[in-house]
Amino acid sequence: MGEMADVRNQARRLGRVIRQARLRQKCSQAQVAAALGYHQAKVSRLENGRGTEDTRVLRNVAEVLDIPLHELGLAAPPVPHAADPETEDMHRRTFLAAGIASLAVPPTPSPAAHQDLIHALLPAPPPAPVADEVGVTELGDRVAAVRRLFSTCDYAELGRALPPLIAALRHAAADSSHASTVIGLLATTYQTSASLLLKLGDVGHAWMAVGRAMAEAERCGDPVVLASSVRVHAHVLAREKHTTQAVTLVHHTAEQLSGSYDRRPPRYLAALGLMVLRGVTAASTAGDRAATQDFLSEAKDIARYVALDRPDAWANFSPTNVELHAVSAAVSLGDAGVALEAARPLMRRPIPVPERRAALWVDAARAYSQQGRLADGYRALRVAESCAAQDVRRPAVRELVADMAARDRRRAVPELHHFSRHLGVPA
Template sequence: MKPGRIFSAGGPVSQERSRRDPDPKRLGALIRQARVLKGWTQTEFAARLGYHQTKVSRLERLGTQDIRTLRAVAELLDIPLREFGLSHVGSADHEPQAGMDRRRLLAAGIGALASPSVGRRSANSGSDLVLALMPGLSPAEARPASVEQLEQRTLAARGLFCACRYGELDRVLPALITELRAARAELADPVMSRLLASTYQVAASTLLKRGDLGNAWLAVGRAVAEAEQSGDPVALASSVRIQGHALIRGGHARAAVVSIRHSAEQLSGSYDRLPAVRLAAVGLLLLRGATAASRAQDRGAVQEFLGEAREVGRYVEIDRPDSWANFSSTNIGLHTVSTHVALGDAGAALDAAAPLMGRRIQAPERRAALWLDVARAKSQLGQLDEAHRALRLAQRAAPEDVRRPAVRELVADLAVRDRTGKVPGLRRMCDELGVPV
């Protein structure tokens, strides 16, 4: 059978059928039909998605209501989103392919930077920040500041990110980056490289939140370079963690698993002898590894990373948003919820989330992350009203965070699936966020 598109006008799925609320098993049959017409085996299709073959087998037999999975499948099989009951609000939060070698990794980063979309996005997401990341682009004079002042301002920038105050970060980061670069050139002090690495990490994380992968890669590269220059293992662990985040967002979760596992092995040691901050940085790196493994549908690796992170948690607990390496049992719990959601285990995700709901989580970004994962789990179960309630709690915790592309996409998809309008609050939320339905 020849590979090709099957959903052109007059295809086997009628418009009337596509307007109905998607039935998971019907979606599974659609996925199988499209895969067969492409000429791919389940193993070949799984490799392109970055999943294990058993995941594809389960998809074709039982279907799924997981929005991220459906979007990745639709993109790869050329299935119109309407067939899956999804909106056309775009996001870069897919992972269409599996791992890659070093040459392909570099090509992906360069390709993202060269993408025409980068310029358009940067115009809407802090053009001064993007300019500050460019080589050689800095004012002729930078305001002099002491090392202590620069360190406090770097910590304050991290605090703004944890509070999801992205607009304020747009105003703070460009000047801070410029001054840190000038101070490093003048003092040749490894401390300046450490502070620059941390600031670039914040910049990369902010750009990733906005879906600006191209410019985020630029910040990631600078963070890793400065961390290596500083010789500080905490800065290096944190930079590798952000690099893993960018790989995941770019659809290369397996490459992120390999990179994080290697770095964690190099940076770890006897847990009872490592300084607390370094141990916390290693713990955070392991949690990012769990995230990457869950996106790659590698359940064994998820348990490996989470198990090791829990072991680290026996020796260190730093629960301060302004810390260089904020690692705690709360973070472990939040990442456990997130990995269950990514694996499609909605029930397990909600069970893991239950004890966290009554816990005091200081950072708004983390509180919002919990409720967003609860919303995704409720969506997977088809509980649209409960998903909307969780989204409202996320919005209350961090209003700016729910305006980023991945969340707007989730809101739009829920609204499209609510065909009968039983959850009117979804339409209101779309209006508030400027989401077309």
């Protein structure tokens, strides 16, 4: 009963904050509703503390009424933490950054941007060439830019950038002068769309994006594009618990593309290496230790000849990325101690790609959680937030936080419950 009362009090407090901000702006409820695209009754309910659990709505309200995010519980202030002798130095360097990042968390893609992306993926007649065609070089630069947005976890901007890029590429593909190159760029853009949708937990539409990516990869005929599309296809399969099919798909494709690594260009090796690492993820999720080790060994072999470990790289593959996947695989296999032992040296190593850096700390949190070390898991999540704030807001991490908070029945880690509320997940 006490916990329910706390929730009601928090909801009423949020309602008061919204009402006071509206009055400061000298706006009526009808004016605010029109700016938000809601009915006036919804604004009234919000001000009465109803519906405030929807963090996406709160973010929209914060933007319209110029309310600081932390006043609506959408960002947490820096939280002091207890010393951890194993990683104390790392926490000391990163925890201040975590607190700063949480006070300025940019939103994930808006509902409108999400719908625009889904609409861009829907079947449509091939567009006719237009007079003002965009050059292939410019299109390539735009595709590289959206890949960089994904690597830096700027999912809000990525959601806005993808639909017009897909439209431009489809227009350009109707011109046969550079069809193969443009089709390859279109396949890469569909791959990125699928990856973003998976981050957002929208598996249904990720399937549609993967279908587009695979079709364009086959049209293109470039083995690099094919390997990248297969990687994303395997990701969706594994997410939907079709791990055996994902492992088979990666294994079959790798057999056709592997070998002669010393004579392959970096772009080829990076695409192949990332696909093999997806096999690591699928096999470890399935609990197949033998296949996990086989894929890891193959990835290590490829990584001897290539290291593209930058947010602006076409594909982020390197020996460090292989080690990061080994940590993740150990967690998936339930080997928390092994995972943390492998993670410790990586925690001290510069990892220039924010998405990969955040993944390391999320995997550390998963391992700590498996060991029942909830306070350490919470601290790891705050470090992950400092690396990539939007990535910590994705459904998979929110589920982890919810699970950790639910297991802390005695509230021995109050900061964890505070963090859970600010992520909008049940504590």
